[in-house]
Amino acid sequence: MDGGESPLIDPAIFHNNIAALKGVDAALADRLAGLAIPDSVEPCHARDGEATFRIRDADGRTRWFGGSSVPTASAAGLVSSFDAGTGNVLLHGIGHGTVVTLLLRALEPYRGVVVLETDPLAVALALRLHDYADALRSRRLVLVLGQPETLESEFTTFLRTNEGYLCPERLLVWPWQTPNDSQQLQAIVERSRNVVYAERSEALAALQRQRPAASAEPFPESPRVAVVALAASPDLWDWADEVVEAGRTLGWTTGAVLVRGPGDCHAVRLARQVADVGPDWVLALRASRSELGTVVGQDVPIVTWLDVPGGWSAERTQRLGPHDFVSVTSESLKETLRQGGVPARQMAVLPHAGGCADAVANGAKPREFDVAVLMDLASPDPAAAGITQQTHQMLWCEAAKLIRREIDSFTTSRGGAVVSAAEEKLKLALRDAGVRAKLAQGIGTLLGPALIAAELVRRLCAAGLRVHIWGTGWPAYGVEGPDYHGPLPAGDALRTTLGNTKLYVNLGCSGQVGRAALIASALGAVIVWRRHPADRTAGGVAVLMEEGTDYVAFRSADELVRTCLGMLKNENSRNKTADSAKNRHHGNHRMPDRLCQLIANIRPRDTENG
Numbered sequence: 079m080d081g082g083e084s085p086l087i088d089p090a091i092f093h094n095n096i097a098a099l100k101g102v103d104a105a106l107a108d109r110l111a112g113l114a115i116p117d118s119v120e121p122c123h124a125r126d127g128e129a130t131f132r133i134r135d136a137d138g139r140t141r142w143f144g145g146s147s148v149p150t151a152s153a154a155g156l157v158s159s160f161d162a163g164t165g166n167v168l169l170h171g172i173g174h175g176t177v178v179t180l181l182l183r184a185l186e187p188y189r190g191v192v193v194l195e196t197d198p199l200a201v202a203l204a205l206r207l208h209d210y211a212d213a214l215r216s217r218r219l220v221l222v223l224g225q226p227e228t229l230e231s232e233f234t235t236f237l238r239t240n241e242g243y244l245c246p247e248r249l250l251v252w253p254w255q256t257p258n259d260s261q262q263l264q265a266i267v268e269r270s271r272n273v274v275y276a277e278r279s280e281a282l283a284a285l286q287r288q289r290p291a292a293s294a295e296p297f298p299e300s301p302r303v304a305v306v307a308l309a310a311s312p313d314l315w316d317w318a319d320e321v322v323e324a325g326r327t328l329g330w331t332t333g334a335v336l337v338r339g340p341g342d343c344h345a346v347r348l349a350r351q352v353a354d355v356g357p358d359w360v361l362a363l364r365a366s367r368s369e370l371g372t373v374v375g376q377d378v379p380i381v382t383w384l385d386v387p388g389g390w391s392a393e394r395t396q397r398l399g400p401h402d403f404v405s406v407t408s409e410s411l412k413e414t415l416r417q418g419g420v421p422a423r424q425m426a427v428l429p430h431a432g433g434c435a436d437a438v439a440n441g442a443k444p445r446e447f448d449v450a451v452l453m454d455l456a457s458p459d460p461a462a463a464g465i466t467q468q469t470h471q472m473l474w475c476e477a478a479k480l481i482r483r484e485i486d487s488f489t490t491s492r493g494g495a496v497v498s499a500a501e502e503k504l505k506l507a508l509r510d511a512g513v514r515a516k517l518a519q520g521i522g523t524l525l526g527p528a529l530i531a532a533e534l535v536r537r538l539c540a541a542g543l544r545v546h547i548w549g550t551g552w553p554a555y556g557v558e559g560p561d562y563h564g565p566l567p568a569g570d571a572l573r574t575t576l577g578n579t580k581l582y583v584n585l586g587c588s589g590q591v592g593r594a595a596l597i598a599s600a601l602g603a604v605i606v607w608r609r610h611p612a613d614r615t616a617g618g619v620a621v622l623m624e625e626g627t628d629y630v631a632f633r634s635a636d637e638l639v640r641t642c643l644g645m646l647k648n649e650n651s652r653n654k655t656a657d658s659a660k661n662r663h664h665g666n667h668r669m670p671d672r673l674c675q676l677i678a679n680i681r682p683r684d685t686e687n688g
Contacts, residue, residue, distance in 0.1 A: 086121045086129045091209050092202075098211040099221070106223060113202045119143075126150045130174060131203055143203055144174025145254060153177040156250065157184065165247030166190045166340055170263050171197075172221075173252060175204030181250070182213050188310030190340035192220045192236075192246050194229055194263070217243070217341045230266045237274040241281070242347030243340055245271040278346045282372060285349045289375040296359055296379045296401045297680055302331040304357040306348070306373070308365050310337045312568030317363055317593060319569075320431070324669035331355075348373045359401075361676075367402055368394040381405065381680065385430060385592065387414050395419035403680050408590055408617035426679035427616040430593045431669040432600035443578070447546040448646055449538060450579040450603070452566055452594050453531055453586070455551030456524035463520040469506055470517060476500040477521045481529050486634040488530055489610060490588045493522020523588070531585040532557050534608075534635055538583075541639045543646075548575065572597065579603040580652065581642055588612070591619050596667055599659035604652050605629035606641055622667065628659040 100107035118134040124142065128150050131143035146152040153176035167181055172193050181191050191213075195201050201221055213219035217240070224232035237243060245267065251260050305321045307314045318334045325332035333355040335348055342348070352360065352373055359379040362370060366382045374380055379401035384390075395418060398404075404420055405428035406412045412425055456463065460474035477500045481488055484496075497518045501507055508514045532555035538545050539559030547560045548567055567575050572594065576582060582598035582605050589610030599605055605619075609631045613620040623629050630645065632638040645652045 086123065087206050089206075092206045094209065094211040095205040095214060098214040099205075101215060102217060103221070106221060109223075110198065110202050110205065113198055115199070115202065119199075119203065124149055128176070129207055143200075144172075144176075145252070146174060149174040149176045153180055156253075157181060160250050161248065162189075163248045164189075166192060166244055168246035168249045168263070168267060169193045169252075170249070170255065170259070171195055171252060172200050172204045175208040175210075177250065178204070178210070178219060179208050182210075182218055185218075186310060187216075187218070188337050188340055188343060190218045190220060190243070192222065192233075194222050194224075194233060194266075196224065196226050196229060198223055216339045218339060230270060233266065234270040234273060237270060238277065240341055241278060241350075242342045242344045244343045245275070278344060282346045282349055285346070285353055286375065289353065289377075290356070297677065298358055300329050300331075301358040302356055304333055304335050304352045304355040304360045304374075305363070306335045306352065306360055306365065306370065307363040308337050308348075308369055310339065310342075313566070313593070314363055316569045316572070320669045321361060321363075321673070324431075324673055327670050328673060330673075345372045364388055366390075366394050366404070367397045367399060371397065379403070381676065383407075383428065383676075384411060384415075385590070387411060387418075390415050390418045390420070392419045395421075398424060405676055405679065406617075408612060409615035410589070410612050412616070428672060428676055428679065429591060429617045429622060429667075430596055431672040432593075432596035432663045432667045445580045445603075446578040447575070447580065448544045449581045449583055449642055450546050450548070450575065451531070451535060451560075451583050451585060452548045452575075453527075454549040454566060455528040455531060455555060457551060458525065458528065458554055460520075463524050465517065465520060470508075470513065472504060473497060473500045473506060473508075473517060474521065474525065476503055478525060478529060481521075481526050482533065485530060485533050488526050488587055490522040490526065492526065493518035493520075496521050496526070527585075527587040528555065530587055534585050534638060535560055537635045537639055538642060541643065543639070543642055546579075573601065576603050577601040581606050581645055583638070583642070584608055586610075589618060591617060591622060595619070596622075596663065599623065599628065599656075600663040600667070602656040602660055604645060604655045605659065606638070606645070607631045608638075609633045623659060623662055628655065628662050630655065 096107050096111045120132045122130060122132050124130040124147055126148040130149060132140045133143055134140045153174065156177055157180040162181070162185060166189055167185065169178065169191065172178060172195055178191055178193065185191070201223060210219050220236065222232050222236050237245060249260060249263060303325055305318045307318045315336055315338065318336055322332040322334050335351040335355070337343055349372065357378060359381060360370070360374050362380050362382050364384060364386065367380050370380060376399065379399060381402070382404045384404065385407040402424065404415060404425045406415060406425060407427070407429050409427055412427055415425060416422055458478065460471040465471055465474050477496045480496050480499050484492070497514060508517070528551065535545055535547065536557050539557070545560040546563060548563050548565065550565055552562060576594065576598045579598065580603065582595065582603040584595055584605065584607045586608065589612030595605055607619050607629055612618050615621070619629065625631050630641055632641050
């Protein structure tokens with residue numbers, strides 16, 4: 079029997095991996111698919127119960143595949159002690175394959191794992207044990223196979239043919255590898271990086287030289303617009319796709335330039351994609367010229383659309399071009415940026431839109447979710463927020479006690495006041511203004527909102543309401559009773575969720591109206607909103623919709639419970655509110671409406687600019 083075939087191993091895993099690999103590296107896929115597994119390889123269970131192989135060497139001795147009899151435990155130990163940094167990761171050898179699996183789970187979707195391997199049998203066996211199909215297809219896992227003397231050229235070739243892929247920044251060292259092994263590998267990577275990055279710099283300079291001259295009218299009636307988003311976020315991809323679609327309905331020529339995976343990260347690839355659109359101007363979501371300076375020509379206006387501050391700094395302000403513009407989703411965010419140095423004449427409030435959600439219909443299908451809460455919760459652990467000193471952690475924990483007494487009134491702006499109250503309570507004084515600002519920011523935007531949301535969901539469940547939750551971080555708060563559905567949905571999954579929801583409950587403390595709330599209103603889910611002072615400022619919920627007619631609001635935990643029970647009991651009232659919100663959405667809050675408003679905001683200011 080072929081050593082790769084056994085009841086222990088599902089043959090579909092290898093088949094799926096090879097099919098995925100064929101789409102990105104057909105030659106390697108064919109080579110691995112045609113590799114015969116020798117009789118000296120025997121499938122078996124490892125000591126931790128995982129499927130693996132025992133391999134009989136020429137001298138008759140046997141060894142465990144990947145060098146471990148307990149691959150799960152050994153891989154977990156290696157990965158937990160490894161500092162993966164912020165970029166891609168390199169492995170010299172695939173091992174049992176479990177380390178690769180754990181790294182792929184831990185790294186963000188724009189980061190990849192590159193495996194340099196000289197033993198094709200090792201790769202063929204690992205592909206029989208682990209389902210890498212999605213990672214291979216998206217290039218989050220890259221397999222570079224070659225002889226020891228050709229490995230460097232193979233790696234260089236990979237980087238050359240995948241110009242958006244960043245060279246790995248960190249090397250995970252196997253226990254059997256010596257410091258000399260690591261130094262040699264790092265030298266290979268460094269030489270490849272130097273050669274390829276020099277070529278990419280030349281390509282980027284050539285693209286910049288080829289850019290056409292700036293248009294005499296930077297914002298023409300029927301523009302060509304590149305919609306750029308640099309963060310690898312499903313929510314951001316969905317937002318960008320809606321902008322592209324809406325632009326086309328207005329007669330614009332639009333194209334999305336997105337970072338969907340590790341192959342999209344280098345500036346030369348992004349610049350080439352922008353050049354393919356040939357934009358009159360760029361709409362950058364959560365980014366500005368400071369991030370796009372090498373990607374977008376200096377003469378091409380960049381219109382930033384921000385829904386979070388994003389660490390705006392004076393340097394980012396100084397780099398704004400004369401025709402650049404910043405759209406923000408709320409008045410409070412506009413004020414934050416104004417204090418950060420953004421000129422008022424280059425800013426305007428532009429709320430989120432309900433996208434194209436009006437095209438999705440729930441029909442006569444009964445709504446499955448009585449109460450839906452979509453919210454990530456930050457960890458209650460101060461270390462997770464970068465608060466590491468003992469006295470600062472004491473203040474954090476005391477702040478948590480104080481916030482629990484402000485369930486009905488806490489807002490993100492209360493962070494500084496809560497820090498002061500905690501200092502007074504503990505008889506401590508922070509003398510460093512930077513430390514105080516960091517602590518206040520973490521308490522106001524991370525700890526406080528999480529504590530409030532957890533407590534309000536606890537009250538809803540105690541009242542017997544069926545609460546459905548999407549988002550990370552909830553288990554740390556020990557809330558019993560809700561139905562937990564996993565991470566925040568995006569795209570079609572978000573629209574499906576909200577289209578099956580009766581009450582969309584917003585428990586945030588910032589007053590910011592996000593995309594999900596507007597999509598919910600477009601799909602007939604009644605918004606139940608926690609009141610905030612920002613509600614009646616530009617971009618606030620009470621400006622976008624009419625309270626009591628298009629949505630319902632609450633101030634206290636008791637009022638939240640009464641409101642939800644009443645709306646669920648009175649179907650006619652709920653449907654009336656939902657229908658009113660849908661009608662308002664169709665008339666005012668579609669993405670094409672937002673793009674028309676964006677142009678109206680820019681043109682008067684740009685005319686003044688000459």
